[in-house]
Amino acid sequence: MMHPSSEHSSAEPLRAKDTQQSGTPPPLTTAEIIAAGAELLTPFRADTNSLYLTSELNELGIEVVRKTIIGDEKERLALAIARGLQENRLVLVTGGLGPTEDDVTRPAAARALGVPLVRDPEQENIVRAWFDGRQTPMPERNLRQAEMLAGATALPNALGTAPGQYWEREGRVLVLLPGPPRELQPMWREQARPRLRERARAAGWLHRTLRLGELGESRVDEAAAPIYTQYPAITTTILTAQPGEIELHLRAPNVAGRAEQVAELADRLASALAGHLVSAHGESLERVVISALAARGQTLAVAESCTGGMAGERLTRVPGASQVFNGGIIAYTNSVKQEMLGVEKTILEREGAVSEACVRAMARGARRLHQPDWGLAITGIAGPAGGSPEKPVGTVWLGCAGPDDVLEVRARRFHGERERVRQAAVFSALWLLWQTLNGTM
Amino acid sequence: MMHPSSEHSSAEPLRAKDTQQSGTPPPLTTAEIIAAGAELLTPFRADTNSLYLTSELNELGIEVVRKTIIGDEKERLALAIARGLQENRLVLVTGGLGPTEDDVTRPAAARALGVPLVRDPEQENIVRAWFDGRQTPMPERNLRQAEMLAGATALPNALGTAPGQYWEREGRVLVLLPGPPRELQPMWREQARPRLRERARAAGWLHRTLRLGELGESRVDEAAAPIYTQYPAITTTILTAQPGEIELHLRAPNVAGRAEQVAELADRLASALAGHLVSAHGESLERVVISALAARGQTLAVAESCTGGMAGERLTRVPGASQVFNGGIIAYTNSVKQEMLGVEKTILEREGAVSEACVRAMARGARRLHQPDWGLAITGIAGPAGGSPEKPVGTVWLGCAGPDDVLEVRARRFHGERERVRQAAVFSALWLLWQTLNGTM
Numbered sequence: 001m002m003h004p005s006s007e008h009s010s011a012e013p014l015r016a017k018d019t020q021q022s023g024t025p026p027p028l029t030t031a032e033i034i035a036a037g038a039e040l041l042t043p044f045r046a047d048t049n050s051l052y053l054t055s056e057l058n059e060l061g062i063e064v065v066r067k068t069i070i071g072d073e074k075e076r077l078a079l080a081i082a083r084g085l086q087e088n089r090l091v092l093v094t095g096g097l098g099p100t101e102d103d104v105t106r107p108a109a110a111r112a113l114g115v116p117l118v119r120d121p122e123q124e125n126i127v128r129a130w131f132d133g134r135q136t137p138m139p140e141r142n143l144r145q146a147e148m149l150a151g152a153t154a155l156p157n158a159l160g161t162a163p164g165q166y167w168e169r170e171g172r173v174l175v176l177l178p179g180p181p182r183e184l185q186p187m188w189r190e191q192a193r194p195r196l197r198e199r200a201r202a203a204g205w206l207h208r209t210l211r212l213g214e215l216g217e218s219r220v221d222e223a224a225a226p227i228y229t230q231y232p233a234i235t236t237t238i239l240t241a242q243p244g245e246i247e248l249h250l251r252a253p254n255v256a257g258r259a260e261q262v263a264e265l266a267d268r269l270a271s272a273l274a275g276h277l278v279s280a281h282g283e284s285l286e287r288v289v290i291s292a293l294a295a296r297g298q299t300l301a302v303a304e305s306c307t308g309g310m311a312g313e314r315l316t317r318v319p320g321a322s323q324v325f326n327g328g329i330i331a332y333t334n335s336v337k338q339e340m341l342g343v344e345k346t347i348l349e350r351e352g353a354v355s356e357a358c359v360r361a362m363a364r365g366a367r368r369l370h371q372p373d374w375g376l377a378i379t380g381i382a383g384p385a386g387g388s389p390e391k392p393v394g395t396v397w398l399g400c401a402g403p404d405d406v407l408e409v410r411a412r413r414f415h416g417e418r419e420r421v422r423q424a425a426v427f428s429a430l431w432l433l434w435q436t437l438n439g440t441m
Numbered sequence: 442m443m444h445p446s447s448e449h450s451s452a453e454p455l456r457a458k459d460t461q462q463s464g465t466p467p468p469l470t471t472a473e474i475i476a477a478g479a480e481l482l483t484p485f486r487a488d489t490n491s492l493y494l495t496s497e498l499n500e501l502g503i504e505v506v507r508k509t510i511i512g513d514e515k516e517r518l519a520l521a522i523a524r525g526l527q528e529n530r531l532v533l534v535t536g537g538l539g540p541t542e543d544d545v546t547r548p549a550a551a552r553a554l555g556v557p558l559v560r561d562p563e564q565e566n567i568v569r570a571w572f573d574g575r576q577t578p579m580p581e582r583n584l585r586q587a588e589m590l591a592g593a594t595a596l597p598n599a600l601g602t603a604p605g606q607y608w609e610r611e612g613r614v615l616v617l618l619p620g621p622p623r624e625l626q627p628m629w630r631e632q633a634r635p636r637l638r639e640r641a642r643a644a645g646w647l648h649r650t651l652r653l654g655e656l657g658e659s660r661v662d663e664a665a666a667p668i669y670t671q672y673p674a675i676t677t678t679i680l681t682a683q684p685g686e687i688e689l690h691l692r693a694p695n696v697a698g699r700a701e702q703v704a705e706l707a708d709r710l711a712s713a714l715a716g717h718l719v720s721a722h723g724e725s726l727e728r729v730v731i732s733a734l735a736a737r738g739q740t741l742a743v744a745e746s747c748t749g750g751m752a753g754e755r756l757t758r759v760p761g762a763s764q765v766f767n768g769g770i771i772a773y774t775n776s777v778k779q780e781m782l783g784v785e786k787t788i789l790e791r792e793g794a795v796s797e798a799c800v801r802a803m804a805r806g807a808r809r810l811h812q813p814d815w816g817l818a819i820t821g822i823a824g825p826a827g828g829s830p831e832k833p834v835g836t837v838w839l840g841c842a843g844p845d846d847v848l849e850v851r852a853r854r855f856h857g858e859r860e861r862v863r864q865a866a867v868f869s870a871l872w873l874l875w876q877t878l879n880g881t882m
Contacts, residue, residue: 041495043495046488065482069508308750308762321773336768418760
């Protein structure tokens, strides 16, 4: 759910005039992103470049008001570019700059703008040099990549042969960028962003993220709405980041005094939701757990059954985790639970592997890995098979063993598919450790 | 990269006529998907409903030709719906059916179609009953969810209060669906799909996926292009599914004789790329490895360093993995490598943890987990820190120990960020095991 501020929505009329009153065009405040490529209209691939570009544009104080995804069809793409520039003063097109017939962005843009494509000798040399450097014969079709929109500036491509293009007239800007993220991102940073920064509002946007654990979106909103509605200039968005974890995003244009308001709102929300706060500045749960252990000079190991290594994988996403994380035992079968973790056979026979007694033994057993201060254990039924009336699919036991004979356990029942149950189990295990560390059980 | 077939692109003119020649409208062949919701225009959330719907529409023989993402702006959304229905005969809108002021899909659709919204007593009863059943007072605004486009059919929502809507006139169809996937998907399956099936071509699309390992997109295309270009009626798409893994998707409308052509093309591609074939019917590498081990009655354990549990996590995504997968040791520190896997201290001191000698010892050590037939080991430098001139970031050793003293090892150098290196390392380890099992090293 999203609660927009009153200031920056639809600030630009749907059909802004092409001509400006004075010589200096107004700053760019809204943009449209168009992604070109037939593979983006298959079930297999989502457009992710637009998430990167949205974050970057927001930093410049530019709001994205529409995203359009088009295949390799010149007519439809030309229409989308023309409409985009009619309704917003900035349009970015990603993809379709390759050398083949399917790469239609250049001719589509030319048609939309009503300008010719001109072969640029300098770009032609760059394309030829790229193939010479690799001692590969250049297919003639690659010279298409040297065709520029009349009046456009070439944006050099450090990692490929297709230059981007920056075209501006009467306060309207069209930017063509390559589709592969590893080509797009450096070109954006080094070539496009500096040009757009001059044309945008100086200040950019403020952004603050709070993360919360084990609370649903609607419960977060119940607690947060009475507070954030007092700050109408700040847009508050509540999102489920992963099963068990909620993100609260606060965003606002960076005008005078606004930074203090965002900080105040964040502080008030953090206080109101303190019992569920993972972090007040956006850090992930695995990162705050590792930082907390590092600050205490303590270490951790895991014992995982149904999650099969996912808790270890999550913790080791954090660079430098080895300072804190000894490792783990993936005890997927009962034999390994017995042999490597010391779970007694009678527990497995009488209570089963998904039981309080088993998770206690597993949490203690994790402390066999070079004697860490903390042992964290997960055992459950991820599904789709293996459930029973007493222990349905989604039943998970979590355990945390620590210094001074601390041993905290809890059961959870998660709903949804196998992967969702596993992700929720890992989150809840890290959350149990986090609460135990903080004494907030 | 994508190589479209010649048959089904732009089959429908950009501006089809509203009126039809005969009483029976032509079958639906193209569609536009519009996603409504301000959170989809933030950097934090991609539209994924459209991937699901695209797969489903393709099954009905309907191609998606444009996707548009709009915020909570009634004007812009109405414009998008009107244009969508002008240019395609089927438009699906997801999201914006909630009870708040931000949920603008109903009024936007009414404006686009030029029809009024009418409060439906039956839907009103359903909304009231939903709150009564939960003994919760109903906010008056929730009755907005009972407002129907004049002439539309309500699509009941089994998991929420917002019904979907199905509206049809003169061969044009507009479908409104809720945004949450767990509400959208059952409504699609049970309510919308049966209606659209009657309006689509009977046959649907054929789809076949091949998966390939350790080969780049351009190398796959070099080998595949001379073959698939002989089948112009089949669309071939080459995608990187994850670091190290390529997917080849073959798709075609299911007309007479086409199924045999798709099977023939798939067979020829599988033969040409046999040395790199993961599966000829789309199964993941972890699934084919587990199936192969299960067929032999063999078992597996892993020893992971830099991947921290990711190989175990990947293997245990497959339901029923416990038949084959004993578990693993996450040996993140040298102490755990020594104590749990039996890696000699002198190896760690002289050659380091990222070395051939260490990965050999780790692969053998993995066989301590209840004596599996196979032990698979990964040790490397995922970065960003920890590299050296001799062992730069991205250096990974992989090892596979098995029956009859089999012990295969190899080194790889991966490029990119920490997560990419880790994913590629897991893929290569499973690939090493797969090749060893098949004797195709």
